[in-house]
Each structure stands twice: as structure tokens, then as C-alpha cells.
Amino acid sequence: MAVIGLGLIGGSLLKALAAAGHEVTGYDADPGTRELAGAAGSIAEAVTGAELVVLAVPLPVLPAVFAELSGHDGLITDVTSVKGPVRDLAAKHRIRRFVGGHPMAGKETSGFAAADPALFDGCAWVLCLETSEPETGEPETGEPETDLADWLTAATLFTALGARVVPARAAEHDRAVAEVSHVPHLVAAALARRLVGNPLAATLGAGSFRDGTRVAATRAELIAAMCGGNAPAVSDVLGAVIDDLGLRLDELAAADPVAALVPALRQAGDARRAWPPRPGEAAEDPAGVDELLALGRAGGWVTAVAENRATVSTMRPESGRNPS
Known part of the structure; x- marks a missing residue:
């Protein structure tokens, strides 16, 4: 595996993957970071032979990185905080196998020196599952555009790191x-x-x-x-x-501002006190595109992928704890 970009998120992922026993290398544009991390000297060197490449660079840098990866045979994912533009860049640069990702993890410090292999324990990690359905209006069944086998590969990896994998389309994310x-x-x-x-x-x-x-x-x-x-x-x-x-x-x-303010403030307070939603009961769901997207839209997540890839272990919010 290869991690491109070794700031807080990329560096933490590099350390977490290594701690989990994976063979992993990295690359960063900063020579000091490369030295600190013992990273490769170039993107090409880092990704040679990699089955999975994780892009942990800022959005403005992604076009140049994607250009270097065009034609790469392995699975590519990313950790960028916006998914639609990254999906479009991957398509533009003809990335063959791509699953957009975003771990909802971080802290106020940054850089490889702040990297923490436990950063992803319990975090929600969005993995994008794209279909041909329109991005506006009510969700309907569409033809899958993300390869489900690749999605399940990424989900298997990140749940093993302790993350809660949330399926979603890029626009929904x-x-x-x-x-x-x-x-x-x-x-x-x-x-x-x-x-x-x-x-x-x-x-x-x-x-x-x-x-x-x-x-x-x-x-x-x-x-x-x-x-x-x-x-x-x-x-x-x-x-x-x-x-x-x-x-x-x-x-x-209003004539009585105190009374006028109460309803909206009460609704906000109720919503905040109910957050984060408590997990409900664990379940086993089919590992299908429609079922996975329905899980994400319900606020649920995947905790593990079955060895045969036919089912996933899932969790949904406790009923009544996630106000509309």
C-alpha cells in the first residue's frame, strides 16, 4: 500500500496501516517530512506494485497527482473533505479503479509529527458508492458506477482500522x-x-x-x-x-422576544442533546449497492465485511435518537 501526502491524516494512516501489519510506503512533497517518515523519493517509486494507493494531499494538488497515476492498475482512494470534485478529477484523468473516501477525523495540530495511528478508532469514514441515479430529487435505484468489489475491499481495510464506514454518494456527502x-x-x-x-x-x-x-x-x-x-x-x-x-x-x-425565541431554541437544544445518535442493534445486511446506500441515508454504518463479501455487519442509529 502507498500513502501520498504525509500530513496529519496521511501520516496517521501510514502508521495505522503499518501497525496493522501491512506493507506500506509513503511520499510527501516536503523533503523534511520524507526524511522523518522514511518515505519514498517520488510518487512513482511509492506506488510501484501498490495494490492500494491513498491520496492524502490538498484538493489543489490532486490534478497533478492524478496525472502521475493515470493508468495505475491498483485501487485508488482519497481522504479529501469534498468528494464531487475529486470524483470528477478521477474520471478526467482516467483513473481505472477509484473509491472516494473521507475519514471524519482530525485534531488541531497538523503535520507528520502530529500523526497518530489511533486517530481513526471509532471515526466515521465515508466511502463513496456512485450510481447513475440523478443527484437531485428522491433517491432511486441506478446502475452502479463504483465497482462494488473495490468498495468492499476499501471497507474491509478501514473497518479493520476501527473506522465506521458510511456508504454515500459524492453529492450526498x-x-x-x-x-x-x-x-x-x-x-x-x-x-x-x-x-x-x-x-x-x-x-x-x-x-x-x-x-x-x-x-x-x-x-x-x-x-x-x-x-x-x-x-x-x-x-x-x-x-x-x-x-x-x-x-x-x-x-x-417581537413584542415578547423571549417567548418568540423559545420554540426554535428548544428544537435546536433537543437536536443537540440527541447527538451523537446512539447505536442501535447490530445487524447483517446484503452487501448490495442499494442496501448499502439505504444504510448510509439512514445514518447507519458498516462495522465489518464478511469474508465471502456477500454480507456486511451494520449498525443504525437507535430509533428516536436522530431527530428530523
Whole structure:
């Protein structure tokens, strides 16, 4: 196996795969990181003979990396936080076997020095399962475009690392991460900007400010790359959040603002207290495209793949714990 890009995620994956007994090599554009990781001297050297290649580089770098991998016979996956553009790049560069991926894992430190082989324990790891169904409207059965055998290979590997593999189409993933990751970074940045030229507020800031702005400390270039790379979904979700805040403005202008604010705040509080959803009962499901996508849309995940690849061990959220 080969990991291209040895920052926090790529470096952690390199270490996790090695700890699990896999033969793995890596490559990073930074000479210091290559030396620290004992990595290969080039992408070509790293991927020679690799059955699986994981791309852990920033989205703007992916076109050049895909160009080097065109014609590679092994399975390729990635860990990029936006999936639609990566899917399109893979198709453009005629990548023969590709399964888009995104582990929902990380921490505020970065670089290979911060890599942790236990980073993926219990994390949700999206693996994209593309079909020919339209990306708008109600989900319907479509012809599979992702090779199911390749998807199950990736799912087998990442569940063995302790991840909860969530099947989803790229468009579904991009909308969901806009809601729970990308737009929250922009909201946190907007709140953190209230400190600029405001020393009194900085002195009075406490728990709610700390919790609401934590991710604003992420490097600006990283936030910009993930939000800009997912611009259509982020714009849609950010517009919905702005509309919701506009309703709060209307409620604040009401004759009784306290009473007017309560219903929406209560709904938000109920949703937050019910998160994260508790796992329900374990099940065995057919390892089919339609069944896997239905699992992901229900908020469920795969915990293991049967040796014969005919079934998967699954878990769904406990009924009543995931409010609509």
C-alpha cells in the first residue's frame, strides 16, 4: 500500500496501516517530512506494485497527482473533505479503479509529527458508492458506477482500522459535510472576528465563545480550500443558516422576544442533546449497492465485511435518537 501526502491524516494512516501489519510506503512533497517518515523519493517509486494507493494531499494538488497515476492498475482512494470534485478529477484523468473516501477525523495540530495511528478508532469514514441515479430529487435505484468489489475491499481495510464506514454518494456527502463541518468553520470564523479591535469582549469570553469558535483557529488556507472546494453545497447551506438567523432577528424584534425565541431554541437544544445518535442493534445486511446506500441515508454504518463479501455487519442509529 502507498500513502501520498504525509500530513496529519496521511501520516496517521501510514502508521495505522503499518501497525496493522501491512506493507506500506509513503511520499510527501516536503523533503523534511520524507526524511522523518522514511518515505519514498517520488510518487512513482511509492506506488510501484501498490495494490492500494491513498491520496492524502490538498484538493489543489490532486490534478497533478492524478496525472502521475493515470493508468495505475491498483485501487485508488482519497481522504479529501469534498468528494464531487475529486470524483470528477478521477474520471478526467482516467483513473481505472477509484473509491472516494473521507475519514471524519482530525485534531488541531497538523503535520507528520502530529500523526497518530489511533486517530481513526471509532471515526466515521465515508466511502463513496456512485450510481447513475440523478443527484437531485428522491433517491432511486441506478446502475452502479463504483465497482462494488473495490468498495468492499476499501471497507474491509478501514473497518479493520476501527473506522465506521458510511456508504454515500459524492453529492450526498458534500451536502452533509457542508452542514456539519464546512459551514460551522465559517460561522466560527464570523464569531471569532468579533474579537478584532474588541479587548473587552476578549476578556469576557468564556465557555460558549471557546466552544463556538474552536475551529476558527484552523489554518485559514485549509478552511478556504475545503469550503471553496465544496462551494455549491456550502453556499446553499450557508444561505439556509443566514435565513435561520434572519428569523432570530425577527423574533428579537417581537413584542415578547423571549417567548418568540423559545420554540426554535428548544428544537435546536433537543437536536443537540440527541447527538451523537446512539447505536442501535447490530445487524447483517446484503452487501448490495442499494442496501448499502439505504444504510448510509439512514445514518447507519458498516462495522465489518464478511469474508465471502456477500454480507456486511451494520449498525443504525437507535430509533428516536436522530431527530428530523
